[in-house]
Amino acid sequence: xxxxxxxxxxxxxxxxxxxxxxxxxxxxxxxxxxxxxxxxxxxxxxxxxxxxxxxxxxxxxxxxxxxxxxxxxxxxxxxxxxxxxxxxxxxxxxxxxxxxxxxxxxxxxxxxxxxxxxxxxxxxxxxxxxxxxxxxxxxxxxxxxxxxxxxxxxxxxxxxxxxxxxxxxxxxxxxxxxxxxxxxxxxxxxxxxxxxxxxxxxxxxxxxxxxxxxxxxxxxxxxxxxx
Ligand SMILES: Nc1ncnc2c1ncn2[C@@H]1O[C@H](COP(=O)(O)OP(=O)(O)OP(=O)(O)O)[C@@H](O)[C@H]1O
Ligand SMILES: [Mg+2]
Numbered sequence: 489x490x491x492x493x494x495x496x497x498x499x500x501x502x503x504x505x506x507x508x509x510x511x512x513x514x515x516x517x518x519x520x521x522x523x524x525x526x527x528x529x530x531x532x533x534x535x536x537x538x539x540x541x542x543x544x545x546x547x548x549x550x551x552x553x554x555x556x557x558x559x560x561x562x563x564x565x566x567x568x569x570x571x572x573x574x575x576x577x578x579x580x581x582x583x584x585x586x587x588x589x590x591x592x593x594x595x596x597x598x599x600x601x602x603x604x605x606x607x608x609x610x611x612x613x614x615x616x617x618x619x620x621x622x623x624x625x626x627x628x629x630x631x632x633x634x635x636x637x638x639x640x641x642x643x644x645x646x647x648x649x650x651x652x653x654x655x656x657x658x659x660x661x662x663x664x665x666x667x668x669x670x671x672x673x674x675x676x677x678x679x680x681x682x683x684x685x686x687x688x689x690x691x692x693x694x695x696x697x698x699x700x701x702x703x704x705x706x707x708x709x710x711x712x713x714x715x
Pocket of ligand 1: 499500501506507508526527528529530531532533534535
């Protein structure tokens with residue numbers, strides 16, 4: 489599903505160049521659950537943002553489902569992102585003025601689906617994460633775990649093939665974090681590919697493969713035998 493070849497990302501800050509990713513190579517097959525670990529600043533989010541087409545590399549190639557997307561225009565990238573990829577972030581990234589239902593519907597507006605279809609998909613997704621009784625609550629009327637479930641509903645409503653979760657449990661207590669991981673695990677059982685970033689070993693252990701990064705490079709890539 490994902491093939492990344494000697495991919496680099498350089499940031500220029502004044503006179504200094506910073507190599508956030510340094511010739512990274514990875515392949516991820518459809519249906520995998522991959523956990524990415526590594527110290528702060530090692531390039532995990534930079535890599536996730538490129539995989540998710542939120543950012544573009546400085547050098548190297550990125551193939552998504554066999555297509556070399558290095559040559560895609562920003563419109564093509566936006567379409568791919570909307571259709572095939574769901575995002576979950578540490579701080580939920582929900583819009584505060586919109587209720588749960590409206591937050592989940594929002595990305596579907598660009599999908600070409602009818603009003604009725606969008607509504608049904610959003611309601612189904614919220615039911616799926618156990619929030620059928622909170623659809624009119626705004627983010628500040630929901631607990632952290634509930635907000636993260638809304639963001640999972642938003643990520644899955646468009647039936648993506650790939651879910652990218654950047655520290656999805658980072659802002660949650662451990663019990664709530666495990667609830668979120670169970671939902672991600674269930675999605676993976678339904679064949680959705682998951683790439684997760686975490687700092688916690690027990691969260692990383694949900695993955696069947698664990699990648700460790702350091703200074704913009706992959707320093708370890710192992711099958712997780714304890715999974
Ligand atoms: N927009 C940017 N401009 C300049 N430098 C950046 C930018 N984004 C990230 N960096 C730098 O790139 C490096 C990698 O950052 P990144 O956010 O990928 O780290 P991370 O592994 O996700 O860390 P954390 O665990 O703290 O989230 C860091 O040194 C960071 O300062
Ligand atoms: Mg990060």
